[in-house]
Amino acid sequence: MITKNCKRCNNPFNTWSSKGAEYINYCPQCENIKKNTKRVKTSTSKFENDILSLENRMKSLEEKVENLNSNIEMMTKIQIDNVLSNFLNGKLEELFPKLEKQNKIQQDTFFVKIQSQIVTISNRMIELEKDIADWLGLDENERN
Numbered sequence: 001m002i003t004k005n006c007k008r009c010n011n012p013f014n015t016w017s018s019k020g021a022e023y024i025n026y027c028p029q030c031e032n033i034k035k036n037t038k039r040v041k042t043s044t045s046k047f048e049n050d051i052l053s054l055e056n057r058m059k060s061l062e063e064k065v066e067n068l069n070s071n072i073e074m075m076t077k078i079q080i081d082n083v084l085s086n087f088l089n090g091k092l093e094e095l096f097p098k099l100e101k102q103n104k105i106q107q108d109t110f111f112v113k114i115q116s117q118i119v120t121i122s123n124r125m126i127e128l129e130k131d132i133a134d135w136l137g138l139d140e141n142e143r144n
Contacts, residue, residue, distance in 0.1 A: 001014045001015060001016065001017075002014070002015045002018060002020075002021040003015075004021060004024070004025070006025070006026050006027040006030050007025045007026060007030075008026055008027075008030040008033075008034075009027065009029075009030055011027055013026075013027035013028065
């Protein structure tokens with residue numbers, strides 16, 4: 001056994017062998033403190049790395065959730081547009097023949113009214129021509 005002074009606390013300590021005297025520079029208490037400090041440092045470093053890794057994973061998951069949400073919104077919008085489009089197309093296909101039928105009825109009614117007005121105007125013109133001819137004193141042959 002060799003007695004040495006600790007480099008940390010300067011207290012004397014005994015080594016177990018002469019070989020140990022070459023590389024042991026700390027007393028057992030200071031050696032334990034040194035080892036514990038190293039373990040705490042390693043554990044702290046590992047813990048910090050784990051936290052950083054978790055933070056990165058959380059950011060990645062948040063981005064994926066955002067992308068998923070935007071994809072869901074886009075797909076929902078597309079589905080709603082498709083459903084509305086199909087619904088409106090179905091309603092238009094249903095209403096178009098009815099509208100055509102109503103339009104045809106209105107056209108026929110309008111055509112009949114116009115024909116009636118044309119006949120009325122024509123008859124009125126004939127009456128006016130007769131009245132003018134009578135007023136001018138023209139006979140039947142001179143009128144045309």
